[in-house]
């Protein structure tokens with residue numbers, strides 16, 4: 001379905017257009033053709049190309065996983081020091097009119113839904129700042145009336161005096177709406193394409209505005225144009241059967257965003273699908289070994305990009321991933337509206353795996369020689 005009010009395709013001169021002109025199938029073929037010599041060259045290269053990245057995703061590179069991990073660790077420490085940034089998602093609303101097969105908030109699911117009032121949002125934020133958080137990610141389902149532009153702007157306005165860093169992960173909007181959010185005090189925009197494969201995308205986004213692939217793909221360009229200074233992107237690993245082609249598209253998109261929006265800080269997230277309300281079970285889960293290879297390859301191809309890991313992952317894996325290039329962690333997360341200040345009876349979007357408190361995560365970071373960073377930004 002193409003929405004009448006939105007142009008087909010993506011505008012020229014954007015990262016989205018750059019991605020669409022990248023020959024991902026050709027890069028995918030390079031993954032299959034990569035030799036141990038290609039992997040060695042990619043490991044040694046001081047400035048890696050997308051072809052080097054393809055080699056790092058290959059089976060011969062999997063045989064060099066220890067080398068990838070060591071290099072990824074050294075690269076991360078050189079660029080970021082021994083620091084881990086901490087952030088928390090704050091769910092505003094589980095109302096949604098879209099049907100996405102993998103999501104607990106899908107309109108098709110009969111669940112207890114809730115939308116926080118701006119006052120409740122502030123109460124939740126205060127519970128989080130009391131635990132140390134200064135970077136909050138506001139998350140909501142897609143409901144243009146209940147989770148309207150005005151509602152989002154109001155939530156940001158209410159939080160801005162007390163929360164130094166606010167990002168949003170909500171339905172995608174036009175540049176004017178992003179401008180309003182920036183003026184209200186929002187500085188970050190997170191938009192996962194979920195899957196870069198158009199056929200898979202159409203197969204999992206059954207109803208709602210999210211079906212418009214190109215409009216979503218261009219959202220980060222519109223956010224950057226509107227003045228967002230942090231851009232976050234990612235793919236839901238496990239939606240599409242071929243994680244390597246997803247990785248190539250994600251890396252190409254990120255690289256294009258870094259080129260086009262060079263003033264912005266860019267972060268990447270690689271959520272692996274978790275079971276959700278509605279009985280969803282991921283059909284193509286990405287195993288730990290492949291996930292580690294992907295994290296390391298991304299770090300080596302994109303040394304300046306922040307890599308995030310959420311509480312979807314098991315505690316032991318999160319602890320190990322500290323040495324693989326991860327720079328940002330969420331901790332003690334709730335994926336339902338409410339829940340930080342008081343228990344909430346709303347259904348979560350998905351089940352988390354790491355339920356340790358922020359204080360426990362901080363202790364673990366310190367025990368491993370890392371400094372937790374709660375705040376790296378102050379509004380002028």
Ligand code: SF4
Pocket residue numbers: 096097098099100103104105106107140141142210
């Ligand atoms: S992924 Fe987003 S748009 Fe789709 S059902 Fe979930 S909350 Fe709604």
